[in-house]
Amino acid sequence: MPSFDQIVPLLEQQAIELPSWAFGNSGTRFKVFTQPGVPRDPEEKIADAAKVNEFTGLAPTVALHIPWDKVDDYDKLAGYAADHGVALGTINANTFQDDDYKFGSLAHHDSAVRSKALDHMYECIEIMNATGSRDLKIWLADGTNYPGQGDLRRRQDWLADSLQKVYDRIGDDQRLILEYKFFEPSFYHTDVPDWGTAYAQTLALGDRAKVCLDTGHHAPGTNIEFIVAQLLRLGKLGSFDFNSRFYADDDLIVGAADPFQLFRILHEVISNGGYGTDSDVAFMLDQCHNLEPKIPGQIRSVLTVSEMTARALLVDREALAEAQTAGDVLGANQVLMDAFYTDVRADLADWRVSRGLPADPMAAYTKSGYAEQIVAERIGGSQAGWGA
Numbered sequence: 001m002p003s004f005d006q007i008v009p010l011l012e013q014q015a016i017e018l019p020s021w022a023f024g025n026s027g028t029r030f031k032v033f034t035q036p037g038v039p040r041d042p043e044e045k046i047a048d049a050a051k052v053n054e055f056t057g058l059a060p061t062v063a064l065h066i067p068w069d070k071v072d073d074y075d076k077l078a079g080y081a082a083d084h085g086v087a088l089g090t091i092n093a094n095t096f097q098d099d100d101y102k103f104g105s106l107a108h109h110d111s112a113v114r115s116k117a118l119d120h121m122y123e124c125i126e127i128m129n130a131t132g133s134r135d136l137k138i139w140l141a142d143g144t145n146y147p148g149q150g151d152l153r154r155r156q157d158w159l160a161d162s163l164q165k166v167y168d169r170i171g172d173d174q175r176l177i178l179e180y181k182f183f184e185p186s187f188y189h190t191d192v193p194d195w196g197t198a199y200a201q202t203l204a205l206g207d208r209a210k211v212c213l214d215t216g217h218h219a220p221g222t223n224i225e226f227i228v229a230q231l232l233r234l235g236k237l238g239s240f241d242f243n244s245r246f247y248a249d250d251d252l253i254v255g256a257a258d259p260f261q262l263f264r265i266l267h268e269v270i271s272n273g274g275y276g277t278d279s280d281v282a283f284m285l286d287q288c289h290n291l292e293p294k295i296p297g298q299i300r301s302v303l304t305v306s307e308m309t310a311r312a313l314l315v316d317r318e319a320l321a322e323a324q325t326a327g328d329v330l331g332a333n334q335v336l337m338d339a340f341y342t343d344v345r346a347d348l349a350d351w352r353v354s355r356g357l358p359a360d361p362m363a364a365y366t367k368s369g370y371a372e373q374i375v376a377e378r379i380g381g382s383q384a385g386w387g388a
């Protein structure tokens with residue numbers, strides 16, 4: 001097994017993007033719980049995300065969701081982010097919170113609605129041009145609730161046509177990232193339900209169209225790491241939305257439900273060229289904290305991603321390949337498990353200190369007094385938008 005020192009240069013290449021909406025009030029379909037001190041505007045969300053980066057050194061960019069993070073001046077917002085030591089990242093489109101989108105958006109049967117959704121995508125591309133963002137992430141709530149409600153095949157054609165128009169607008173250095181989800185809010189069919197559909201749709205567009213894998217968007221029991229390996233093999237894994245789930249799209253803290261699954265995913269990422277500065281796979285969190293405080297929730301998640309990445313980097317890949325070639329089932333499995341069971345927490349704490357970061361980011365955040373400061377300063381925080 002490699003030593004911790006050997007993996008440090010690779011660990012240093014890790015960057016995890018934070019979602020602006022993780023810092024606002026959120027809840028379930030039954031109740032949105034408000035928390036004192038939550039951000040009232042996009043600037044305050046960025047300030048909170050910057051705190052996560054300040055204490056962990058792992059989260060240098062913040063993803064925006066439009067229109068939740070709509071502002072008049074995106075140059076100014078990018079400047080504000082830079083002043084706080086972070087940059088603006090992925091722009092997430094939102095065609096799911098308007099009455100016109102009741103029956104869909106880019107896959108809608110009515111060309112007038114598709115056209116309205118396209119205008120939103122174009123607006124997002126304009127924002128990307130202003131913020132310097134590389135990725136436009138599209139998740140669609142499009143689908144139907146009852147057999148017969150929609151024409152499954154024609155909706156794929158409408159979707160393909162719409163996506164082509166969006167793709168034609170993005171710049172040479174920009175990417176269209178299509179996120180799939182097997183159900184919800186539609187319960188009979190969803191227009192982009194799985195990696196195969198996202199792959200087929202993005203393949204038709206071209207090299208700058210890729211797939212986003214949200215770890216909460218699969219049926220229970222799905223082998224997600226297999227999908228990771230397959231998409232990497234096909235050159236189509238664009239990004240991750242990390243979160244964890246027990247049942248459906250629970251959007252819980254990363255690794256809370258199944259840290260071993262996270263390790264297995266990261267093992268495939270690393271083994272198949274999806275990790276590090278040479279790779280263009282983006283790591284993002286997509287969580288909504290209903291019960292726990294927002295900033296510590298994000299700190300916990302980025303630390304867990306870092307911890308599982310370290311363990312996955314420790315896999316002795318030569319020994320693994322040898323055992324696999326020899327048909328040594330138990331030996332191969334042992335190689336993986338040896339890395340997974342390695343406690344890297346003390347080494348990671350030392351590594352953080354060597355980079356001028358606190359050994360224990362959570363404790364340092366608590367001690368900083370920032371939580372008390374925002375409670376005192378901010379009255380009437382805004383809603384995340386999701387789960388409302």
Ligand code: PSV
Nearest residue numbers: 092139179214241249286386
């Ligand atoms: C949809 O469930 C999703 O995962 C998409 O990424 C949305 O943009 C996000 O959640 C909103 O929270």
Ligand code: MN
Nearest residue numbers: 179214241286
């Ligand atoms: Mn997501």
Ligand code: MN
Nearest residue numbers: 214216217249
């Ligand atoms: Mn989701």
